[in-house]
Amino acid sequence: MSTEASENSKELLSNENSNEKQESEGPAQKTANPIATAMNSFIHSIKDSEEVVYNFVPLAARVHNKRISKIKENEKHALELIEGEDKQNQALGTKKLFDVMREYDRIANANVPETIEKSLFLNLFSSFDTFMGELITAIYEVRPDLYSSLNSQITVSEILLFSSFDELKLKVLTDEIETLRRKSYVEQFSDLEKMFGIPLKNFKNWPLFVEISQRRNILMHCNGIASEQYISICTKEGYKFDQAISPGTKLLADFDYIEDAFNIIAEVAIKLGHTLWRKTQPEDLEPADEHLSEIIYDYLHDKDWSKAICLGEFSVSQRKISSELMAKINTINFSIAHKMSGNEETARKILSEVDWSASTNDFKLAHAVLLENYEDAKSIMLKLGPDGGELITESAYHNFPLFSKFRESEEFLEGYEEVFGYSFISELIRNKDDKEDEKPDEIKASLKTTSKDEEAKEIVH
DSSP: OOHHHHHHHHHHHHHHOHHHOOOOOHTOOOOOOHHHHHHHHHHHHHHHHHHHHHHHHHHHHHHHHHHHHHHHHHHHHHHHHHHHOHHHHHHHHHHHHHHHHHHHHHHHTOOOHHHHHHHHHHHHHHHHHHHHHHHHHHHHHHOOGGGGGOOOOHHHHTTTTSSSSSHHHHHHHHHHHHHHSSSOOOHHHHHHHHTTTTSSSTTHHHHHHHHHHHHHHHHHHTTTTTOOOOOOHHHHTOOOOOOOOOOOBBBOOOHHHHHHHHHHHHHHHHHHHHHHHHHHGGGGHHHHHHHHHHHHHHHHHHOOOHHHHHHHHHHTOOOOOOHHHHHHHHHHHHHHHHHHHOOOHHHHHHHHHSSOOTTTHHHHHHHHTTTTTTHHHHHHHHOTTTTOOSSSOOHHHHHOOGGGGGGGGGHHHHHHHHHHHSHHHHHHHHHHHHHHTTOEEEEEOOOOOGGGGHHHHHHHH
């Protein structure tokens, strides 16, 4: 294995030397593949939406409940005034009671959490549509020969309006993408299958994706009322309804449903992006493998086990892997995802399918840690020493999800101090102090507030 391959793999497994690597490379940075860029952008849009759901939907529910409590207090006060002897207070109480009844009417018809959930669900597909456009544009950017397969009709007079051939190509591609976007997702995937000569719908969660996309349509256009078309399309694509659904059934997109939708849409986008990347650029297998591994690594760090498991399975099922080293990294990450999610037996089974006896000490350490053979793991740490191995360095012990449980053991703490000459805790404190100096930039927003906006200001700040 070359030194360059070793460095790439080390970054994937431990992800700890990115700053040093950038400094050593200088200004001549490697340009990211545009397909990877499209996927990265979509992944971050999913994460943004997830943060809004997890943080602000519960907040909206708390604000809603707080409003109800306040209305009840006002109602109680109004009734006390009405029941008193003072005529002026009775009049004031009557007015307050009318105000309370109006507030009750508003709150009875208000459901801010549901509005946020629905908006985010619909926005999810807006982001997905953007991703599809960026993905196809990226493919044609790296494979300009594919333009010859487009059958766009354009007149001579229209051609003469363009100042360059590149502008004409962009126009043709944009029209092709807009034509594709106007179709259903089932039709879009069928067209892409024909365009690239590869099956794209043969994965377990395809029926779930179809149902999610069809529910988006009825939420957008029919206020969530199931139609015959919705039922027919879902059934045709293999979706099994949990309970009998008939036209006229009211369907929602609640918290749990949206959480599942995030997982499904992320899976579809990443699998589609990587499948077309590998199909259209078979010579780019190593960067594609690295990118997929980085995505899984990030999900492990985020403790998003469901996505890490889904994509881990996808990574180990690839017919072609750029190297045996990458295949083992994929296996380790797949096993980590299952173990951390509580699927201990599955994690062990995944490991048992590979012979680790001839592997480097890096992989032997990973194998021992995942099996919780901590005495063996400590011995291997000592063999690796302060310089580390081909993949694992000191910062990997701090950062890599593989060691999250092992770090809590006596064997790890003893081994770390023996290897590096100082305690793990002292190094944690030093790293914390370094982080204190790294102040993130604040997001500045122009907020126009009035006396009625105090609660909103409190939430924002």
